[in-house]
Amino acid sequence: MCLSRNDPGGPRRCSSDARNLYQRACTAVHALERDELAALPDTDTMYGGAAVTPMHIGLPDGAEQALEVARTAGGNPLIVGGAVRDAQLGATPKDIDIEVHGVPIDSLVAGFRGAGWDVDEVGKAFGVLKVTKAGVIADLDVAVPRRDNKTGAGHRGFAVDLDTDITVAAAAARRDFTINAMLYDHRHSLLIDPFNGKADLADRTLGHVCDQFVEDPLRVLHGAQLAGRFGLTLHPDTATLCQQLRPQFRELPYELVQAEWGKLFTSSTHPRNAIQALQDAGWDDTTPGLRAALADRRTLAALDALPHLPAADRVPVGAAAIAAALPAAHRDLFLHHSVTGNQARHIAADLIAAPASTLDTAHARKHWMQRMSRRGFTFDRQLRFSQAMGDRAGIAVSTAAIHEGIGHAPEPAWIQGRDIVAAGGRKPGPWVGELVTDALDRQYRGQWRDRTAAVQWLHARLAA
16 A cells, blocks of 8 residues: 555545546646647556646757667656656756666567667666667666565665556655656656646655655655755655654665765755754754754854855765764764765864864974875865854964965975985985974974975985
8 A cells, every 4th residue: 555645635545546636637738729638648548647747858869769769669668757856947857767668678678789779787676777879878777667565674675576567656656755756758748747746846845755655764864865955845744754764764774874965965955954854854863962963053054055165075064064063972973874985084074173273383284284184184175164164263274274385285295205215325214204204394394495405404414
């Protein structure tokens, strides 16, 4: 059973009376002339009575060619998911996904290969192919409809049943949110919208498709980043389901949690909507202290700056802005949950840890940069973080470092190990490293004006 949120009479089965739905669909296409309606396919039969409205999406040539290959193989190919959503928002679709109804997946493989396409069958067991046409389009997802049957805990506890003959509405019912459950028939220029995703987009509402939503807890975090990306508010009924899923957070693989947080940081145009979605969902407490940190005005103000930062800065700055408001003992745990990759986690931690009070001299700043740059730290990024946090001391330190020429890299050492070995005339050993350290400290203190003076000091030191 799959209960839909959008039925005016309350929850319903996703396979409810197609005739009633078709009557609503006929009302939705009132803009078409009667002769145009007569030319349309029988949507009651083809789409199970799902609501349809006229729509046109411009597709790249490769996608149109793929649609034609799928039709030639005997299927009815539809554009699904994010491409349809993005087109409804007036954006040019970037990632095109095709779902082909009415034809077995093996027939699609044969059809594409017969038409000269390369076919990657790695995802075939899940009903997904990646097709490529050299010089035209690469790694285009072409799938057949499937049913996901819950068999175990977490995001991956599903068995997949490929079913090319289920209705479009039944196939769309496995998707998470109504805005992702819209489909597009390019051949007939029709939007197919079984769960009123178009209306939810217009209302800036993020609502679940049906009660199968609770089968995958990762959908909560996915919803939060969608809310931030498109400026959406979680529907109260959806928020209630999300709250029920909170105990399943621990079942999620950490790399998937990191990926959703990463999208929240990098793609949000309205970061506060993402945070509000987490709060409404009751998922703002997945790390000790996180609830208070996400309610902190300073944290929210810092997150507001993310859309205006360089893309490479958004994850470390966003994660650091939240972690800075957490108790120190729990920062590493949050960074582990929210940041992919050791270096990015180190950068976020170092942004918080940079001690402005002890970096008040050029000597201290140069040594800090020389040590921390190995972990990915830069004063350029520190400045952006300090500005987002409203940290005047951090801004002053970072600005000074940038003026000193060490905003993005350390000051190069004038005396290096090879210089010492060449001038020393004796076997290398620990003494070389000690002399390199001494020389670097003297350079950072401003003892010499240039490399020539540094080399002169070196020769005098070795001759002594």
